[in-house]
Amino acid sequence: MGKLLSIILKNAFRNLLRNKRRTLLTGMAIIISTVAMLLIMDYNKTSMYFFREGQIQSRWGHIQVKKKGYYGSETTSLKYMLSKEEVAKVKKVIKESNFKKNMKHFLVRINFSGLLLKEGDSEASIVVGSAIDPQKETLANPGLKYGNIYDGNFLSGQEPGELVIGTGLAKRLNLKVSDVVYLYSVGGTGLPDIMEGKISGIISFGTKSVDDIIIYADVEDIQKLFGTENIHDIVIFLDDTNNVNDVLKYMKSKLDPNTYEIFAWSDLATDYKQVVSYIFQNFFFTIFIIVVVLIFLSTNTILMSVMERMSEFGTLRAIGRNRIEISLMIIFEAIILGIVCSITGLGIGAFLAKFLTSLSIPLPPPPGGSISYPLSIFTNPESLLLIFLIQMATILIATIYPVLKISRVKIIDAIRYY
Amino acid sequence: MKIVFEDVYKRYKIGKVDVNALNGISLTINKGEFVCIAGPSGSGKTTLLNLIGCLDSSTTGNIYFDDYNITNAKEKVLEKIRKEKIGFIFQSFNLIETLNVFENIEYPSIGKKVNKKELYERIENFLKEIEITELKKRFPNELSGGQKQRVAIARAFVNQPQIILADEPTANLDSATANKVISLMKRINKEQNTSLIFSTHDYEIMNMADRIIRIHDGKVKGEEIKNG
Numbered sequence A: 001m002g003k004l005l006s007i008i009l010k011n012a013f014r015n016l017l018r019n020k021r022r023t024l025l026t027g028m029a030i031i032i033s034t035v036a037m038l039l040i041m042d043y044n045k046t047s048m049y050f051f052r053e054g055q056i057q058s059r060w061g062h063i064q065v066k067k068k069g070y071y072g073s074e075t076t077s078l079k080y081m082l083s084k085e086e087v088a089k090v091k092k093v094i095k096e097s098n099f100k101k102n103m104k105h106f107l108v109r110i111n112f113s114g115l116l117l118k119e120g121d122s123e124a125s126i127v128v129g130s131a132i133d134p135q136k137e138t139l140a141n142p143g144l145k146y147g148n149i150y151d152g153n154f155l156s157g158q159e160p161g162e163l164v165i166g167t168g169l170a171k172r173l174n175l176k177v178s179d180v181v182y183l184y185s186v187g188g189t190g191l192p193d194i195m196e197g198k199i200s201g202i203i204s205f206g207t208k209s210v211d212d213i214i215i216y217a218d219v220e221d222i223q224k225l226f227g228t229e230n231i232h233d234i235v236i237f238l239d240d241t242n243n244v245n246d247v248l249k250y251m252k253s254k255l256d257p258n259t260y261e262i263f264a265w266s267d268l269a270t271d272y273k274q275v276v277s278y279i280f281q282n283f284f285f286t287i288f289i290i291v292v293v294l295i296f297l298s299t300n301t302i303l304m305s306v307m308e309r310m311s312e313f314g315t316l317r318a319i320g321r322n323r324i325e326i327s328l329m330i331i332f333e334a335i336i337l338g339i340v341c342s343i344t345g346l347g348i349g350a351f352l353a354k355f356l357t358s359l360s361i362p363l364p365p366p367p368g369g370s371i372s373y374p375l376s377i378f379t380n381p382e383s384l385l386l387i388f389l390i391q392m393a394t395i396l397i398a399t400i401y402p403v404l405k406i407s408r409v410k411i412i413d414a415i416r417y418y
Numbered sequence B: 001m002k003i004v005f006e007d008v009y010k011r012y013k014i015g016k017v018d019v020n021a022l023n024g025i026s027l028t029i030n031k032g033e034f035v036c037i038a039g040p041s042g043s044g045k046t047t048l049l050n051l052i053g054c055l056d057s058s059t060t061g062n063i064y065f066d067d068y069n070i071t072n073a074k075e076k077v078l079e080k081i082r083k084e085k086i087g088f089i090f091q092s093f094n095l096i097e098t099l100n101v102f103e104n105i106e107y108p109s110i111g112k113k114v115n116k117k118e119l120y121e122r123i124e125n126f127l128k129e130i131e132i133t134e135l136k137k138r139f140p141n142e143l144s145g146g147q148k149q150r151v152a153i154a155r156a157f158v159n160q161p162q163i164i165l166a167d168e169p170t171a172n173l174d175s176a177t178a179n180k181v182i183s184l185m186k187r188i189n190k191e192q193n194t195s196l197i198f199s200t201h202d203y204e205i206m207n208m209a210d211r212i213i214r215i216h217d218g219k220v221k222g223e224e225i226k227n228g
């Protein structure tokens, strides 16, 4: 058996060298498609990674804790809020656990809506906003301070009544930095509460529907406005997205499910999932096209080399070698070429990825994100392995037709074939 | 192994035209016999050898190997016969270009349960006798026609088959080498009781055979028993 394998392998190697030009042609096709696949796959993966991290950073945090019953109800309802004690309890649970070191930020937010009015103007506009702790929030998401601000500054947390509004909203109400405004909202009393504020900055997320209504306020101001000390969301940022499940599991085991509802970012970010599945479909289709083209090309060149050797295969059959052995010769040749060329392709691809990343080519920020990243393609072992397997499958599929063809030819026809 | 042909026809279709390569051949070749198939070009010699060699099947008629009818045998059975019972020497050498001389000769015995030492000894002896020992590592494209033919002969004999089929085995050899090679083959024929079935135009070979079967237009036209 070993002897047979060795002679089949030897034969396969020598046949690849026999027609160097054709081997090179097939080889180049495998190499180029491997490089293309790797770059496409890892560019998409890297983009999705940045997109995910951007979404987490700018919106969801890693884990959110809400009052039981709040999720799914009116977002601005004051009915389901967490008290100061309840918030402290959550913080304590993490601080006293092994996950203490994994927690980077612990924020609280109130979600509110209302009407915004410019001083001395009769036109009002609906606003939907987030009341936050400016210091902590900008630490977790520096984009608010640096990336998204269009004019003025983000909330400083130093002066009461500071407000930051979206560019669309500013345009509609003709508002500029330092303008005085009135925020009407319905608080705990059921009657409209009014807050006088000052525009400290104008912000843009690049999404019109958001920029038309968004408003940021200091959580202390909104608590005062509503006459409450409660908040809606606890937003926890971890050191690494990979730790979400562990921390989530731990928190769920420690916190009373009748009081708290605990979410991973992925439970909340439903549009993130849509974007990812869209990117994935696009990407899958591209890989599919590359594979199909490669199968056609390789089938063709393998067939050519097989037809040329038809009389040799006939001779082998005539001296008693069977079809399986002959098929194995063809398959081994393809496998050798596949292994050598896809590994070469992966090497070149990984190098190109590194090189392109090192150029730091600027790209616009991902949709909904606040920070823009330069063109980055990070290769990882999973992609390398996956592409290697795809390529091996591709090249094996390409041998099917030639193998069938050679198996069907009658021996005497094969011997006489020139 | 005794070979019996019973009214065998072989028809080829070339487009719409039927060519009767064999036209009702009946013959018997005994175990250990040295038989020459003689006949003009196109008379059906190669076709006959192909049928004996299980490379092709007859259109009608029966072929028996030791009373076993191979006419409708399965490919697996034919494969086994080809591998174990038959050695083929082709008209145009048909060596594997990517294997060197030694590998070409060794190939038919690969995967068989044989004594490696004995096998290699046999190959070495054979190489010595047909004077190609020093060509062992060469590839077919580095050999002359005669050298190729000798490798092809060695390949056919390595498995110690019961039947050696040779299509014009000496067509590409000078007469001195041809004589040497045929003498060697004849010696093995006698020592191991291997049947030799040659197609040839060569009178010298015919003279060494036990029997000559003359065919013409796919029919047996006569036989000649020799005693040499």
Ligand SMILES: Nc1ncnc2c1ncn2[C@@H]1O[C@H](COP(=O)(O)OP(=O)(O)OP(=O)(O)O)[C@@H](O)[C@H]1O
Pocket (backbone or CB within 6 Å): A412, A416, B012, B013, B014, B019, B020, B021, B039, B040, B041, B042, B043, B044, B045, B046, B047, B048
């Ligand atoms: N595969 C084939 N397809 C069609 N016709 C064939 C085939 N093989 C042989 N023939 C025809 O059958 C007849 C006998 O051919 P065969 O090759 O057996 O003759 P031969 O005696 O070996 O001739 P030569 O001495 O030239 O080698 C010829 O007419 C040939 O054209």
Ligand SMILES: [Mg+2]
Pocket (backbone or CB within 6 Å): B045, B046, B047, B091, B167
């Ligand atoms: Mg012939």
